[in-house]
Amino acid sequence: MGLFDHIRKSGKPLPLSKAIIHTAIITCFGLITGALIKLLDIYTTNLGNIFSQVSVWIFICTLISVYSNSALRAAVNVFGFCMGMLLTYYITAEMTASVYSLTFVYGWTIFALFSPLMGFCVWYAKGKSWISKIISIGVIIVMLAASIVLFDKIRISDILFAIITGFILFKK
Numbered sequence: 001m002g003l004f005d006h007i008r009k010s011g012k013p014l015p016l017s018k019a020i021i022h023t024a025i026i027t028c029f030g031l032i033t034g035a036l037i038k039l040l041d042i043y044t045t046n047l048g049n050i051f052s053q054v055s056v057w058i059f060i061c062t063l064i065s066v067y068s069n070s071a072l073r074a075a076v077n078v079f080g081f082c083m084g085m086l087l088t089y090y091i092t093a094e095m096t097a098s099v100y101s102l103t104f105v106y107g108w109t110i111f112a113l114f115s116p117l118m119g120f121c122v123w124y125a126k127g128k129s130w131i132s133k134i135i136s137i138g139v140i141i142v143m144l145a146a147s148i149v150l151f152d153k154i155r156i157s158d159i160l161f162a163i164i165t166g167f168i169l170f171k172k
Contacts, residue, residue, distance in 0.1 A: 030084025078119030
Protein backbone atom coordinates (compact mmCIF):
# COMPACT_ATOMS: atom_id res chain seq x y z
CA MET A 1 0.00 0.00 0.00
CA GLY A 2 1.41 3.35 -1.06
CA LEU A 3 1.59 6.50 0.99
CA PHE A 4 -0.87 8.37 -1.24
CA ASP A 5 -3.23 5.51 -2.13
CA HIS A 6 -6.08 7.38 -0.45
CA ILE A 7 -5.77 9.99 -3.22
CA ARG A 8 -5.26 7.68 -6.22
CA LYS A 9 -4.17 4.07 -6.50
CA SER A 10 -1.61 2.97 -9.05
CA GLY A 11 -2.68 0.60 -11.77
CA LYS A 12 -1.37 -2.92 -12.04
CA PRO A 13 2.44 -2.66 -12.25
CA LEU A 14 3.78 -2.89 -15.78
CA PRO A 15 6.45 -5.48 -16.55
CA LEU A 16 9.82 -3.73 -16.81
CA SER A 17 10.09 -4.40 -20.55
CA LYS A 18 6.67 -2.83 -21.19
CA ALA A 19 7.48 0.15 -18.95
CA ILE A 20 10.72 0.74 -20.86
CA ILE A 21 8.89 0.53 -24.19
CA HIS A 22 6.20 3.00 -23.03
CA THR A 23 8.81 5.48 -21.84
CA ALA A 24 10.84 5.02 -25.03
CA ILE A 25 7.77 5.77 -27.16
CA ILE A 26 6.96 8.88 -25.11
CA THR A 27 10.60 10.02 -25.31
CA CYS A 28 10.56 9.49 -29.09
CA PHE A 29 7.37 11.56 -29.23
CA GLY A 30 9.29 14.29 -27.36
CA LEU A 31 12.24 14.02 -29.75
CA ILE A 32 9.99 14.33 -32.81
CA THR A 33 7.99 17.14 -31.21
CA GLY A 34 11.11 19.18 -30.41
CA ALA A 35 12.35 19.14 -33.99
CA LEU A 36 8.87 19.77 -35.39
CA ILE A 37 8.23 22.71 -33.08
CA LYS A 38 11.53 24.36 -33.98
CA LEU A 39 10.66 24.01 -37.66
CA LEU A 40 7.24 25.55 -36.95
CA ASP A 41 9.04 28.44 -35.21
CA ILE A 42 11.12 28.99 -38.34
CA TYR A 43 8.53 28.49 -41.08
CA THR A 44 5.23 29.61 -39.52
CA THR A 45 4.11 32.51 -37.42
CA ASN A 46 0.92 31.48 -35.64
CA LEU A 47 1.76 27.85 -34.94
CA GLY A 48 5.26 28.79 -33.87
CA ASN A 49 3.84 31.34 -31.44
CA ILE A 50 1.27 28.93 -30.01
CA PHE A 51 3.83 26.20 -29.42
CA SER A 52 6.16 28.70 -27.75
CA GLN A 53 3.66 29.14 -24.94
CA VAL A 54 3.94 27.25 -21.67
CA SER A 55 0.24 26.29 -21.64
CA VAL A 56 0.76 23.86 -24.52
CA TRP A 57 3.54 22.04 -22.70
CA ILE A 58 1.66 21.95 -19.41
CA PHE A 59 -1.30 20.46 -21.29
CA ILE A 60 0.84 17.78 -22.98
CA CYS A 61 2.67 16.93 -19.75
CA THR A 62 -0.66 16.76 -17.91
CA LEU A 63 -1.93 14.25 -20.47
CA ILE A 64 1.20 12.16 -20.12
CA SER A 65 0.96 12.32 -16.32
CA VAL A 66 -2.66 11.47 -15.71
CA TYR A 67 -2.70 8.61 -18.22
CA SER A 68 0.48 7.01 -16.84
CA ASN A 69 0.15 3.85 -14.76
CA SER A 70 1.48 5.35 -11.51
CA ALA A 71 2.89 8.56 -10.10
CA LEU A 72 6.43 7.23 -10.54
CA ARG A 73 5.75 6.24 -14.15
CA ALA A 74 4.26 9.72 -14.71
CA ALA A 75 7.47 11.31 -13.42
CA VAL A 76 9.65 9.16 -15.68
CA ASN A 77 7.44 9.59 -18.74
CA VAL A 78 7.11 13.36 -18.42
CA PHE A 79 10.86 13.72 -17.90
CA GLY A 80 11.58 11.60 -20.99
CA PHE A 81 9.20 13.67 -23.09
CA CYS A 82 10.53 17.04 -21.87
CA MET A 83 14.21 16.14 -22.21
CA GLY A 84 13.63 14.63 -25.66
CA MET A 85 11.72 17.69 -26.81
CA LEU A 86 14.32 20.08 -25.43
CA LEU A 87 17.24 18.15 -26.89
CA THR A 88 15.96 18.04 -30.46
CA TYR A 89 14.55 21.58 -30.32
CA TYR A 90 18.00 23.04 -29.68
CA ILE A 91 19.81 20.56 -31.96
CA THR A 92 17.43 21.63 -34.74
CA ALA A 93 18.06 25.27 -33.83
CA GLU A 94 21.81 24.70 -34.20
CA MET A 95 21.44 22.78 -37.47
CA THR A 96 19.27 25.52 -38.98
CA ALA A 97 21.44 28.35 -37.59
CA SER A 98 18.39 29.73 -35.78
CA VAL A 99 18.68 32.51 -33.29
CA TYR A 100 17.78 31.64 -29.70
CA SER A 101 18.54 33.05 -26.29
CA LEU A 102 20.51 31.26 -23.60
CA THR A 103 17.91 32.61 -21.17
CA PHE A 104 15.32 30.43 -22.90
CA VAL A 105 17.68 27.45 -22.89
CA TYR A 106 18.16 27.84 -19.13
CA GLY A 107 14.45 28.40 -18.53
CA TRP A 108 13.31 25.36 -20.49
CA THR A 109 16.07 23.26 -18.93
CA ILE A 110 14.80 24.19 -15.47
CA PHE A 111 11.26 23.34 -16.65
CA ALA A 112 12.49 19.92 -17.87
CA LEU A 113 14.47 19.22 -14.69
CA PHE A 114 11.43 19.95 -12.51
CA SER A 115 9.08 18.04 -14.81
CA PRO A 116 9.40 14.70 -12.94
CA LEU A 117 8.23 16.32 -9.70
CA MET A 118 5.36 18.03 -11.49
CA GLY A 119 4.44 14.82 -13.36
CA PHE A 120 4.44 12.89 -10.09
CA CYS A 121 2.14 15.43 -8.40
CA VAL A 122 -0.18 15.93 -11.38
CA TRP A 123 -0.78 12.17 -11.64
CA TYR A 124 -2.79 12.50 -8.41
CA ALA A 125 -5.10 15.09 -10.03
CA LYS A 126 -7.21 12.21 -11.39
CA GLY A 127 -7.79 10.88 -7.89
CA LYS A 128 -10.95 10.89 -5.79
CA SER A 129 -10.21 13.34 -2.99
CA TRP A 130 -10.25 17.04 -2.31
CA ILE A 131 -6.46 17.03 -2.77
CA SER A 132 -7.04 15.93 -6.39
CA LYS A 133 -9.33 18.90 -6.94
CA ILE A 134 -6.75 21.29 -5.47
CA ILE A 135 -4.02 19.85 -7.70
CA SER A 136 -6.31 20.17 -10.75
CA ILE A 137 -7.17 23.77 -9.97
CA GLY A 138 -3.49 24.45 -9.29
CA VAL A 139 -2.49 23.13 -12.72
CA ILE A 140 -4.93 25.47 -14.44
CA ILE A 141 -3.91 28.46 -12.29
CA VAL A 142 -0.20 27.81 -12.99
CA MET A 143 -0.98 27.47 -16.70
CA LEU A 144 -2.68 30.88 -16.81
CA ALA A 145 -0.30 32.58 -14.37
CA ALA A 146 2.72 31.44 -16.40
CA SER A 147 1.20 33.14 -19.44
CA ILE A 148 0.95 36.40 -17.55
CA VAL A 149 4.40 36.18 -15.96
CA LEU A 150 6.25 35.04 -19.09
CA PHE A 151 4.25 36.72 -21.86
CA ASP A 152 2.46 39.60 -20.06
CA LYS A 153 -0.98 38.37 -21.05
CA ILE A 154 -3.32 35.43 -21.36
CA ARG A 155 -3.98 34.56 -24.99
CA ILE A 156 -6.98 32.82 -26.50
CA SER A 157 -4.91 29.65 -26.99
CA ASP A 158 -3.97 29.71 -23.29
CA ILE A 159 -7.65 29.83 -22.36
CA LEU A 160 -8.45 27.00 -24.77
CA PHE A 161 -5.65 24.82 -23.38
CA ALA A 162 -6.76 25.62 -19.81
CA ILE A 163 -10.35 24.58 -20.66
CA ILE A 164 -9.22 21.35 -22.34
CA THR A 165 -6.86 20.62 -19.44
CA GLY A 166 -9.69 21.24 -16.97
CA PHE A 167 -11.92 18.88 -18.92
CA ILE A 168 -9.23 16.17 -18.83
CA LEU A 169 -8.56 16.67 -15.12
CA PHE A 170 -12.17 16.91 -13.88
CA LYS A 171 -13.70 14.27 -16.16
CA LYS A 172 -14.01 10.99 -14.28
